[in-house]
Each structure stands twice: as C-alpha cells, then as structure tokens.
Amino acid sequence: MKKLIALLVLTFALTMPAWAATRTVTLSVPGMTCVTCPITVKKALAQTDGVQQAEVSFEKREAVVTFDDAKTTVAALTEATKNAGYPSTVKP
Numbered sequence: 654m655k656k657l658i659a660l661l662v663l664t665f666a667l668t669m670p671a672w673a674a675t676r677t678v679t680l681s682v683p684g685m686t687c688v689t690c691p692i693t694v695k696k697a698l699a700q701t702d703g704v705q706q707a708e709v710s711f712e713k714r715e716a717v718v719t720f721d722d723a724k725t726t727v728a729a730l731t732e733a734t735k736n737a738g739y740p741s742t743v744k745p
C-alpha cells in the first residue's frame with residue numbers, strides 16, 4: 654500500500670509540475686520608434702509558447718508579459734523580441 658502511494662505521488666510529480674507558475678515580467682524595449690512597433694513586438698511575444706498575455710506600451714517603451722514559467726523563460730521572451738527586430742532587456 655505504501656508503495657502504491659509512493660508511485661501515485663511520483664506519477665503526479667512527473668505529470669503535474671507543482672513548481673510551474675504564472676509569472677509576469679516587464680521588458681524594456683527601447684527600439685520602438687513609432688506607434689506600429691508595439692504591434693510587431695506584441696505579436697512576437699504572443700506567438701511564443703507559454704505566453705498568456707503581452708501588453709506593449711509605445712509611450713513607456715516596455716512590454717509587460719505574463720507567462721507560464723514551466724513552458725518558457727525570460728531569455729526566450731527577450732530572444733523573441735530580438736528576432737522580431739526589437740532587442741529587449743528585463744526591467745528590474
């Protein structure tokens with residue numbers, strides 16, 4: 654019986670990572686020069702696997718991204734904006 658419980662716990666731990674969490678990060682995107690730039694940046698972020706929401710502000714030159722940290726990383730997000738032509742860095 655103990656063995657069965659241990660097996661169930663192990664199965665659960667492997668299939669449902671308990672450490673997965675929704676995180677929000679603010680990226681500084683200084684390369685945006687006009688009002689249509691945020692559309693490109695937002696699209697690039699939204700197409701990244703694990704991204705749940707991306708709000709890009711041209712006025713602030715920043716992107717607020719909500720993502721699942723089990724599916725993507727902050728590095729992948731900055732890479733996505735860079736590949737779209739807008740290098741970004743994480744705002745502290």
Ligand SMILES: [Cu+2]
Nearest residue numbers: 686687689690
């Ligand atoms: Cu532009």
